[in-house]
Amino acid sequence: MNILYIIDLIGVTVFAISGGLTARDKQLDVFGIAAVAFITALGGGTLRDVLMGSTPVGWMVDLRYLIMIAAGISVSLMFGERVRKFRRTFFLFDSIGIAVFTVLGLQKALALGMHPVIAVMMGMISAVFGRVTRDVICNEIPLIFRKEIYALACLFGGTIFILLRYLDIDSTINILVTIIIIFALRSLAVRFKWNLSVFS
Amino acid sequence: MNILYIIDLIGVTVFAISGGLTARDKQLDVFGIAAVAFITALGGGTLRDVLMGSTPVGWMVDLRYLIMIAAGISVSLMFGERVRKFRRTFFLFDSIGIAVFTVLGLQKALALGMHPVIAVMMGMISAVFGRVTRDVICNEIPLIFRKEIYALACLFGGTIFILLRYLDIDSTINILVTIIIIFALRSLAVRFKWNLSVFS
Amino acid sequence: MNILYIIDLIGVTVFAISGGLTARDKQLDVFGIAAVAFITALGGGTLRDVLMGSTPVGWMVDLRYLIMIAAGISVSLMFGERVRKFRRTFFLFDSIGIAVFTVLGLQKALALGMHPVIAVMMGMISAVFGRVTRDVICNEIPLIFRKEIYALACLFGGTIFILLRYLDIDSTINILVTIIIIFALRSLAVRFKWNLSVFS
Numbered sequence: 109m110n111i112l113y114i115i116d117l118i119g120v121t122v123f124a125i126s127g128g129l130t131a132r133d134k135q136l137d138v139f140g141i142a143a144v145a146f147i148t149a150l151g152g153g154t155l156r157d158v159l160m161g162s163t164p165v166g167w168m169v170d171l172r173y174l175i176m177i178a179a180g181i182s183v184s185l186m187f188g189e190r191v192r193k194f195r196r197t198f199f200l201f202d203s204i205g206i207a208v209f210t211v212l213g214l215q216k217a218l219a220l221g222m223h224p225v226i227a228v229m230m231g232m233i234s235a236v237f238g239r240v241t242r243d244v245i246c247n248e249i250p251l252i253f254r255k256e257i258y259a260l261a262c263l264f265g266g267t268i269f270i271l272l273r274y275l276d277i278d279s280t281i282n283i284l285v286t287i288i289i290i291f292a293l294r295s296l297a298v299r300f301k302w303n304l305s306v307f308s
Numbered sequence: 309m310n311i312l313y314i315i316d317l318i319g320v321t322v323f324a325i326s327g328g329l330t331a332r333d334k335q336l337d338v339f340g341i342a343a344v345a346f347i348t349a350l351g352g353g354t355l356r357d358v359l360m361g362s363t364p365v366g367w368m369v370d371l372r373y374l375i376m377i378a379a380g381i382s383v384s385l386m387f388g389e390r391v392r393k394f395r396r397t398f399f400l401f402d403s404i405g406i407a408v409f410t411v412l413g414l415q416k417a418l419a420l421g422m423h424p425v426i427a428v429m430m431g432m433i434s435a436v437f438g439r440v441t442r443d444v445i446c447n448e449i450p451l452i453f454r455k456e457i458y459a460l461a462c463l464f465g466g467t468i469f470i471l472l473r474y475l476d477i478d479s480t481i482n483i484l485v486t487i488i489i490i491f492a493l494r495s496l497a498v499r500f501k502w503n504l505s506v507f508s
Numbered sequence: 509m510n511i512l513y514i515i516d517l518i519g520v521t522v523f524a525i526s527g528g529l530t531a532r533d534k535q536l537d538v539f540g541i542a543a544v545a546f547i548t549a550l551g552g553g554t555l556r557d558v559l560m561g562s563t564p565v566g567w568m569v570d571l572r573y574l575i576m577i578a579a580g581i582s583v584s585l586m587f588g589e590r591v592r593k594f595r596r597t598f599f600l601f602d603s604i605g606i607a608v609f610t611v612l613g614l615q616k617a618l619a620l621g622m623h624p625v626i627a628v629m630m631g632m633i634s635a636v637f638g639r640v641t642r643d644v645i646c647n648e649i650p651l652i653f654r655k656e657i658y659a660l661a662c663l664f665g666g667t668i669f670i671l672l673r674y675l676d677i678d679s680t681i682n683i684l685v686t687i688i689i690i691f692a693l694r695s696l697a698v699r700f701k702w703n704l705s706v707f708s
Contacts, residue, residue, distance in 0.1 A: 131653070138704035139660055140653025143640075154559070159354070161363025163561025168626050226368050240343075240445075245640070247649050249447050253331070253340025260339055304338035359554070361563025426568050440543075440645075449647050453531070453540025460539055504538035 112283065116212055119205025120173055121180040124149040125191060126202065127242050128184025134246045138185065144242055145181045149173075151238035156213050156230045160220055199298075203258075207290035209235040210262040211283055214269060228266035235262045257304055258294045265290035312483070316412055319405025320373055321380040324349040325391060326402065327442050328384025334446045338385065344442055345381045349373075351438035356413050356430045360420055399498075403458075407490035409435040410462040411483055414469060428466035435462045457504055458494045465490035512683070516612055519605025520573055521580040524549040525591060526602065527642050528584025534646045538585065544642055545581045549573075551638035556613050556630045560620055599698075603658075607690035609635040610662040611683055614669060628666035635662045657704055658694045665690035 127148025131141040150167050157165040167173040183191060191198065213234030217227035236252055236259045243250040252259055269286040277285075296302070327348025331341040350367050357365040367373040383391060391398065413434030417427035436452055436459045443450040452459055469486040477485075496502070527548025531541040550567050557565040567573040583591060591598065613634030617627035636652055636659045643650040652659055669686040677685075696702070 134649060136649070136653045137655065137657075139657065140650070143653055143659075158358055158558055159363065159365050159368065161361070161561070163559065164620075164622065164626075165559050168559065168622065171623060171625060174625065220364075222364065222368065223371060225371060225374065226364075244445055244447075245644055245650065245653070247447065247647065249334060249336070250340070250445065253336045253343055253445075255337065257337075257339065259343075358558055359563065359565050359568065361561070420564075422564065422568065423571060425571060425574065426564075444645055444647075447647065449534060449536070450540070450645065453536045453543055453645075455537065457537075457539065459543075 112208055112212060115204060115208045117172060117176050118201060119208050120149045121176045122198065122201040122205050123238055124177040124180025125184050125198070127238070128181050129188070129191065130242060130246060132184065132188060141185060142181045144245060145184060146177055147245065148238045148242040149177050149180065151241040152209060152234040152236060153213065153238075155237045156216070156234045159233075160217060160222065160230065162216070162220060203291050203294050204287070206235045206258055206262065206294060207265065207287040210266055210290055211269065211286055214266050224270045228263060228270060231266040231269075232259055232262040235259075255303060257297045257302055258290075260304070261290045261293035261297065264293060312408055312412060315404060315408045317372060317376050318401060319408050320349045321376045322398065322401045322405050323438060324377040324380025325384050325398075327438070328381050329388070329391065330442060330446060332384065332388060341385060342381045344445060345384060346377055347445065348438045348442040349377050349380065351441040352409060352434040352436060353413065353438075355437045356416070356434045359433075360417060360422065360430065362416070362420060403491050403494050404487070406435045406458055406462065406494060407465065407487040410466055410490055411469065411486055414466050424470045428463060428470060431466040431469075432459055432462040435459075455503060457497045457502055458490075460504070461490045461493035461497065464493060512608055512612060515604060515608045517572060517576050518601060519608050520549045521576045522598065522601045522605050523638055524577040524580025525584050525598070527638070528581050529588070529591065530642060530646060532584065532588060541585060542581045544645060545584060546577055547645065548638045548642040549577050549580065551641040552609060552634040552636060553613065553638075555637045556616070556634045559633075560617060560622065560630065562616070562620060603691050603694050604687070606635045606658055606662065606694065607665065607687040610666055610690055611669065611686055614666050624670045628663060628670060631666040631669075632659055632662040635659075655703060657697045657702055658690075660704070661690045661693035661697065664693060 124145040128141050128145035130148070131144035134140075134144075136144065150165075150173065153167065154165050157163060210231040212231075214227050214231030217230035218224070222230065239252055240250040243252075265286045268289055269282055272282045272285065273279075324345040328341050328345035330348070331344035334340075336344065350365075350373065353367065354365050357363060410431040412431075414427050414431030417430035418424070422430065439452055440450040443452075465486045468489055469482060472482045472485065473479075524545040528541050528545035530548070531544035534540075534544075536544065550565075550573065553567065554565050557563060610631040612631075614627050614631030617630035618624070622630065639652055640650040643652075665686045668689055669682060672682045672685065673679075
């Protein structure tokens with residue numbers, strides 16, 4: 109689906125900007141900012157492809173991803189903190205990006221013949237792992253392991269996708285429903301500060 | 309060998325519990341605990357398979373590993389610190405797990421035509437790398453790079469395995485001997501606080 | 509080219525020594541020093557090969573790399589800080605190593621049919637990523653993301669290589685020119701303390 113591809117490219121850009129800003133906060137230099145932006149944007153899809161043996165990894169055969177990331181890096185270098193003013197728009201695209209990454213990762217895994225349970229995991233990894241790597245490189249315990257709950261939203265949305273697929277729901281509708289679920293869950297979680305803390 | 313497979317599954321579960329407990333200590337949330345448990349249990353085998361190009365990685369084609377890990381995660385969530393009361397049992401299974409991981413990794417590498425020296429390394433990586441990743445994610449310098457010496461036990465045991473194999477010792481006996489050596493070395497090392505410190 | 513192969517082996521050894529010394533500074537034990545030396549020396553090439561799907565990874569099919577690394581580890585264990593007395597020689601080989609790693613990574617990527625832009629990235633990753641991993645494992649934000657600028661020298665040299673290749677310059681001359689450029693850029697950057705800091 110063409111529209112998914114376009115959202116995927118936008119999502120990658122937004123992820124790159126968010127990675128670049130984190131790297132700025134850590135006082136990294138220009139190369140460090142570019143590297144962390146890159147890893148944040150593509151780390152998830154890269155791990156997914158490497159685990160499934162689908163190499164060379166996706167972004168290595170479609171340069172548009174690198175171009176969009178270069179744009180994202182430029183934005184975080186030029187505008188820096190001022191980008192955060194648009195944090196609502198940012199959050200919007202970020203959440204849509206997460207949802208689309210999940211669906212695309214899931215579909216790719218299914219297309220490669222993975223078991224549905226594994227496919228759901230691959231979808232989640234696509235959406236989540238870039239940030240995990242970003243945090244580990246920036247010497248932080250991954251935020252998503254402590255507070256943010258969007259990985260669960262990805263797993264839940266992915267499961268719904270698989271269920272609807274068994275029920276032979278039209279694929280376009282299924283994709284749309286899944287994206288909306290992930291988007292909504294994540295937004296609600298942030299809004300109402302849902303968390304999964306074991307300790308109160 | 310069927311019994312090795314069963315011990316492998318038990319080992320994975322024990323590794324998952326130990327990963328989950330470490331994550332709890334770090335105050336991670338439920339997803340973080342699950343993720344770290346998962347990485348601790350499967351990180352070693354995953355790296356081994358990726359390096360050898362044996363993808364999709366093992367656990368992606370045999371869901372029993374995920375099921376056992378889910379069980380391990382549940383245990384560390386429900387019982388938490390109380391699990392540590394059984395630390396002798398725990399240590400027993402952990403050490404057997406390490407030994408079995410080494411042998412299975414080694415055998416897989418040999419089956420894929422790797423040089424014996426590389427196969428010994430792959431065996432050690434299978435047993436060790438999950439914990440290395442766990443520690444790096446939890447923002448610690450890997451324990452095994454500082455104090456624990458079981459990687460050396462794995463390398464030593466693996467070398468014995470290769471030697472006995474050249475001497476055409478029966479494979480079952482060879483596996484048993486190797487497992488006992490690794491298990492014994494590790495237990496002795498912990499008991500007598502052997503270490504490899506360069507600084508006294 | 510035979511001479512490149514020899515320099516590659518020397519570069520790997522120098523990288524191993526530098527990794528081993530960093531690990532000593534962190535008070536790691538013998539296994540930790542060996543592991544970090546190993547990862548510093550081979551991490552870059554390993555990531556490059558895994559991303560491109562060229563597995564088993566290079567060093568797994570040519571044991572000479574492991575032998576050279578073992579030598580490098582012995583040097584950092586035996587001589588420790590005293591190695592630093594030769595820091596000029598060290599820096600010389602290190603810079604040549606970086607340049608050669610870049611060219612070899614780049615050539616391998618082109619040989620596997622990668623797009624030139626991707627090939628330049630693969631060259632840089634070969635030269636840089638081992639140290640990034642070393643720093644992450646040693647619980648530091650990668651130095652190369654904060655101060656050192658040699659990644660940029662690798663990218664610049666790689667780009668020159670691609671350009672000269674389009675102009676049908678003789679391959680040996682091209683390799684030589686590229687290595688000299690990377691070497692010179694890095695040396696100048698260190699000498700004059702060039703940096704890419706966003707913050708003054």
